[in-house]
Amino acid sequence: MMHVTLWGTRGSLATPGPETARYGGNTSCVEVQGADGTVVILDAGTGVRRLGMALPRTLRRVDILLTHLHLDHLQGLGFFAPLYNPAMEVHIWGPASTTLSLQARLTRYMSPPLFPVRLREFPCTLHLHEVPRQAMAIGALTVTAGFVCHPGPTVGYRIAAAGTVLTYIPDHEPALGVPRFPGRREWTSGAMLAADADLLIHDAQYSAEEYPQHIGWGHSALPHTLAFATLTGVKHLVPFHHDPAHSDADLDRLMTQAIHVAEPAFAVTPGTEGATFDLRAPMAHGGAEGRR
Amino acid sequence: MSPQQEIEMILARQLASYLVMPIFVVDPEGILVFYNEPAEPILGRRFEETGAMPMREWSTIFEPTDEAGVPIAPKELALAIALAEQRPAHRAFWIRGLDNVHRHIEATCLPLMGQAQRFLGAIAIFWEVEG
Numbered sequence: 001m002m003h004v005t006l007w008g009t010r011g012s013l014a015t016p017g018p019e020t021a022r023y024g025g026n027t028s029c030v031e032v033q034g035a036d037g038t039v040v041i042l043d044a045g046t047g048v049r050r051l052g053m054a055l056p057r058t059l060r061r062v063d064i065l066l067t068h069l070h071l072d073h074l075q076g077l078g079f080f081a082p083l084y085n086p087a088m089e090v091h092i093w094g095p096a097s098t099t100l101s102l103q104a105r106l107t108r109y110m111s112p113p114l115f116p117v118r119l120r121e122f123p124c125t126l127h128l129h130e131v132p133r134q135a136m137a138i139g140a141l142t143v144t145a146g147f148v149c150h151p152g153p154t155v156g157y158r159i160a161a162a163g164t165v166l167t168y169i170p171d172h173e174p175a176l177g178v179p180r181f182p183g184r185r186e187w188t189s190g191a192m193l194a195a196d197a198d199l200l201i202h203d204a205q206y207s208a209e210e211y212p213q214h215i216g217w218g219h220s221a222l223p224h225t226l227a228f229a230t231l232t233g234v235k236h237l238v239p240f241h242h243d244p245a246h247s248d249a250d251l252d253r254l255m256t257q258a259i260h261v262a263e264p265a266f267a268v269t270p271g272t273e274g275a276t277f278d279l280r281a282p283m284a285h286g287g288a289e290g291r292r
Numbered sequence: 293m294s295p296q297q298e299i300e301m302i303l304a305r306q307l308a309s310y311l312v313m314p315i316f317v318v319d320p321e322g323i324l325v326f327y328n329e330p331a332e333p334i335l336g337r338r339f340e341e342t343g344a345m346p347m348r349e350w351s352t353i354f355e356p357t358d359e360a361g362v363p364i365a366p367k368e369l370a371l372a373i374a375l376a377e378q379r380p381a382h383r384a385f386w387i388r389g390l391d392n393v394h395r396h397i398e399a400t401c402l403p404l405m406g407q408a409q410r411f412l413g414a415i416a417i418f419w420e421v422e423g
Binding site: 095096098133146147148149153176177178185186187188189190191192 | 295296297302303306309408410
């Protein structure tokens with residue numbers, strides 16, 4: 001069983017305001033709770049600040065899985081309350097670059113002049129890990145990372161627990177350089193991560209009309225996201241990482257149009273801040289159930 | 293379901309599909325997992341027709357020879373060296389494609405090393421020597 005909460009759904013830049021209140025203005029952050037109380041946080045965008053204040057006071061360990069180190073996935077980290085709690089053990093996982101360790105890369109942001117507190121100064125017990133190539137266990141959750149198509153070293157995560165699978169690929173351009181997307185699974189970035197997932201949280205930054213002006217920027221158009229989900233056989237799709245220029249009204253319109261055209265055979269729940277999803281083994285409870 | 297190729301291989305294929313130089317992309321076992329349209333005259337067949345090919349097949353299909361016309365053993369091809377020794381290799385040779393044209397070719401071959409020193413395969417870029 002997994003309980004999933006979206007704390008930040010916006011891409012690229014925090015976008016607060018009345019016109020984005022429903023889908024949300026905070027940048028990427030998703031909380032995953034396992035049946036044993038394990039808490040894993042996917043990305044540390046600005047949404048992680050509120051999440052940090054909502055965690056159980058009895059919690060002693062939290063794992064943050066960073067997909068990459070673009071600022072919209074990292075900007076909330078310094079405001080994550082558990083980092084300032086000496087009783088907390090915080091593990092941060094993320095990709096190294098080809099020349100720099102994760103620590104060296106994180107330090108570029110978590111140090112003056114960009115941020116006043118250095119990594120080594122946080123009172124918690126802090127552990128940094130470069131994402132391994134093989135699956136790893138974090139409490140009751142089995143986590144697999146895989147590199148995906150996005151500028152700079154970027155991973156997506158596949159999290160399995162008790163017969164259910166969540167896949168998180170918030171920044172992803174699998175259609176890059178593919179004349180007729182989607183092609184075959186074998187040659188599609190992210191396909192193994194997403195294969196047959198019960199819930200896929202995936203980049204859907206652009207409309208079909210906007211994508212040609214943003215080829216190579218590392219993001220998907222919503223029709224690409226729907227096609228990717230179809231190709232990989234997911235059961236429930238959450239379009240995510242909304243463009244800062246898209247208001248709630250824009251997103252309502254774009255989602256409705258794209259879903260109408262694609263006629264997906266799976267559930268689609270547009271990613272809204274505060275939405276929760278319970279993933280349970282199909283035999284017992286029927287898979288992912290979303291609430292908004 | 294077929295296992296997904298590594299992201300670096302996917303990107304190599306995408307790059308190759310946009311370049312006009314003939315390019316082979318092979319996996320660590322030497323299986324030719326992709327060749328682009330400009331490479332099709334070398335093998336005389338379209339990739340869509342052949343799909344992936346093992347080394348014993350692709351390395352002999354274009355009948356590589358040296359300047360004296362002596363056949364080059366598969367393991368002496370630059371691409372085989374790049375794979376076996378995981379280092380760049382370059383060699384000039386002659387081929388006869390299935391179109392029966394005799395071509396003077398140079399091949400520049402590079403091993404593909406991913407993060408954490410993962411050996412992913414190799415690429416070969418072919419150049420037809422003028423004159």
